[in-house]
Amino acid sequence: MWHGKTIILLLVTLVVGFAGGFILRPVIAPMQQADTIAAGPPAALVTSEARGTQYFVAHIDEARQVVAGCRDGSVRGGECANADEAIIKVDAQERRKRFLDN
Template sequence: MTRLPLLFIAVAGLAACSPQPRSSEYFVAHPDEAKRVVADCKAGSHRGDECVNATASVAAAESAERMKLYKKSF
């Protein structure tokens, strides 16, 4: 019975120490880092919200590049 509160405190303490995931805005500003994180996510060595944010920023950059090429064709 006394172990449960200690276990809860230990888990809560570890969760508080984990870094916050980098935002999509960060990855837009650092495209090389975003590509590396996406590759790590596909390999399975990286997980979590950073995978989502990095994937979204890479997709947005690719979309912007395609739009730029499209506008250039006119």
């Protein structure tokens, strides 16, 4: 007899809990979609992926600007290391070329 009452009590408790969760969901965690519609579309999406070392080897002037920004603190992230590595590679290639051409 107690086993049957326990199961019924458990089911009633679960139903009341789920119903309360669905009813209180807008209060607990309001939808974010309304905020984004009111704000409008974003002007420009910025990718968070860092440009690779090969890119900076091909664009060495930009790599030097990124490294200068990293020293100033205006640029952060993986691009600092990639740009610094590209500068080291290009400088090494230039030194090797000067040494072997003499």
